[in-house]
Amino acid sequence: MSLDKAIPRFVADVMLGSLSRWLRLFGFDTLYSNDFDDRELIKISIQDDRILLTRDHSLARSKLLKKVLLIHSDDIREQIKEVLSAVQCSSDLCSFKPRCPVCNGEIQRVEKDSIKALIPDYVVFVGHDFMVCISCGKIYWHGTHKKKIDELKRKILQEIDRTHKK
């Protein structure tokens, strides 16, 4: 079995937009659209073998679903922890390549020269480690924003590691 296959994949209900973006940053293939209704969510979860993430108790109880996780918290940080704990993700097991938070596409490293024309001058000057989403074309680079994201990811994983050790 390839490692890719072992990484859990998700589809999230309309209440869980921020959680979806965070799971993508953690590297989880996560489908989200504010157009998905319950029927569609169930269909995607079954056909695509994705864990359905929902805040809706009655949807979570659907007998049709094989893989479903009811999210209890309103707090984004707690929501991320609920998901990562459920799939037994700890810092040593959970270091996947991030996906595009906007569209869930795969992100690839690119040379600065090849995208220079597409980014502001100051970014050409200060940015490094450029990445591009192969689906939507959004460009990412190492900077303060990325640093904050990495920091929060690290903290959340540490908190999860601690709960596992208890």
Ligand SMILES: [Zn+2]
């Ligand atoms: Zn994208």
